[in-house]
Amino acid sequence: MPAEMSHLPVSTRRTFLSLVGALGLGGALAACGGDSGGVDTGGGSGGGKPTLKQWYHLYGESGTEQAVQRYAQGYDRATVEVQWTPGDYESKLSSGLLSDSGPDVFEYQLNVDMVRSGQIVPLDDIVGPVRSDYTDTDITATSLDGSIYGVKIVDDTGFLYYRKSLLAAAGVQPPTTMDELINATRALDRGGVKGLFIGNDAGVTPAFGGGALLDLVLWTAGTASLTPDNKVGFTTPEAKDSLSKLRELAQSGSLLLGAPTDWWDPSAFTQELAAMQWCGLWAMPKIKEAFGDDFGIVPWPALSATVGKPATFLGGWTSMVSAKARDVDLAKDFVKWLWIDNAEAQEDFNLSYGFHIPPRKSLASRAQKLQEGVAADALRIFNESAVAPNPMWTPKMKSAFADAATAIVRGGGDIDAELAKAQQAVEAELARLAA
Template sequence: MSVHRRPPFSRRRFLQASGLTGAALLAAACGSNTGRGGTDGTLTHWYHQYGEDGVQEAVRRYAAAFEGAEVDVQWTPGNYDTKLLSALQGGSPPDVFEYQTKADLVRAGHLEPLDDLIADVRQDFSDASLASHTFEGSVYGIPQAVDSQVLVYRPSLLDDAGVEPPTGFDALADAARELTDGDRKGLFLGNNAGTDVLGAPWLWSVGLQYVTEEHRAGFDDPAAAGVLTRLHDLFESDALLLGAPTDWSDPSALLQGLTAMQWTGLWALPQIEAEFGDDYGVLPWPRFGDSGADSVPVGAFGAMVYAGGAQKDLAKEYVRWLWIEQTAYQEDFNLGYGFHIPPRADIAAGAEQLSSGPAADVVRYVEELGRPSSPPEWTPAMDSAYKDALSNIVRGGADAETELRAAAETVQGELDTLFG
């Protein structure tokens, strides 16, 4: 089975539309293959470049089977985000495209509400996948594939060290220290010590979140400062693997014996199983204290319709046909080339690859503990300020309360612009 190789749904991948320069807009408008919306019954459908062999051919095959129109599928290598946002801002957008729902795009009138498409089957979609595409009560993207991140561990190594699978932060930190032995570290959270990927689970672990329901920064709190200070202590303990040949999204550090436990993604499980058989297990990120919760972050690209398109209604029918009605295509897209969870619960439940072992555990975690990794109101500017604070605290030892307060000011400024 092909292993997922495209980047995870990192918030760093999303560029703020209002920050695009005039040069970027001009390049998108004047470059070849600008992707202007289809006319006379032809629809344009944009995908970013997936790293899994066979996906490009599959989506072209799906589109060719739609009888309502000719669909021009455009496969976008390189920086898909810049091209898409430039097209939306520059007036040459595709009819249908994949992305994550963002509040600023909704506010700008670029995204068409799709509540009518999903109404009859909304209960079939996982809450976490829909949360990524729901803003102020309306759904703007039909989830295509669900990816999640989990903690992967080697039971045999834990048994040899007399360590139980950790179910809380203190147990995880203790296990990381106990499992560190010579050239093998106990835990790998990425070469940046998790500061670029675990920012949300660290907040959830103490009962906090990026943004509150009242549109306030949700992390300027002593509880957040407390867990981040403890993470700095773990960073200083020499139990974390740093400087690995590949980063957290690739399981090579675990496969090569450089670590006993690694934070990575669902997409890596086939490769891990091929190497270790049944000698691996998965866990959510553990809670810290009594007020928080175990969690797994969930990312889900969705199919979207350009709200200003001349063939908007036809585009919606195409999206309904492909991502609501064609369940066989949806299973094929998720499991035929890589390893993802179909967003529809009935499809996931019937997928043999997800029916047992650690894969089934991940499906259960997503259903019970999943939270959106990038909520619609979270902008790149917010993400940058917050992650800078995390790095300064966890890796640099800076005062946690001071750093979080400064990041919260930036986040609040963004929120005031969106909701003020």
């Protein structure tokens, strides 16, 4: 977690961390010294049982830590010691995975360097029998080089939230294209309420938590940061048009900038500073508390009626098994027991403390909290429009593209020239990975 977030409430920090994979903020676990915790191979409190170490980042949702401790106690083949990790989880995990005393099982988001450096083991044997019960998006997000390396435990996603009454008063419909969004944002900018909030950086600055829309402007233009064969995908005419539309939106004067918190917090929307806001599923309970039924959601709009389609991101967390686990087979069995077989725990973890989507389709389709009203719309939008992050998209690639997008959208830079610089940096990274 970036140091800039250390002063924020744990719920806000948890929200940011849940997006690491979706926004490309995670990346390789860099080599560094030290270790974090140990692995007990037997005896002790386990009464002769082997011991597994299971690591989580610090969730800010009340009751979550107690819940995962309770789940762990139910596993009878080993004593599972849960490590709840405040502070910079990524650095601590990096250190732990490089030592012989780190976690056996841990949560993170898949990235190429973890796979290529042999830090994690494939989980095809435990996921394969139930593969069809996960969305294709979840499988894509947890797979690389033909193997599945993780089991999704939490699915998060985002929406364009809007006030129904404000849109009705302005005579506009929920936007489905970028032109409609720009026009709606202008029409809703009145009476001291700005039209739209997409972040204090207009969605593009490569600072912590920034770049909320960088993947979306590509997906909704029919492309992606990388093509399916891992070539640069952000230099197409459609991608350039989409960035141009985002620049038009940013220069419209109708965006809220300088809000007390950023896009991942619903305060700007619930305090009626903006009529629309891009935010996450996790914000829905607070928004419903503030407005009752006077709000709706749509995915990020398509580039146009004929190019691209609406989209949203796939975020959340994935359970993985360390290649340095003292007993890899036992660690895999525990992951299967908890995150594949234990349906009650999975639904409890996703919906009893915060507001998320259980990754198993069979659970999400029957979860009572996701069956009615806007929550049901959220599940439908997720199933129809969520796009998986590409594990090949490294932090260096993300930074290069974010720098280009910032120069284009906020600085008025030349689109072709800025994207050419980003392309050069991304291709250098792709060459490194291919070596």
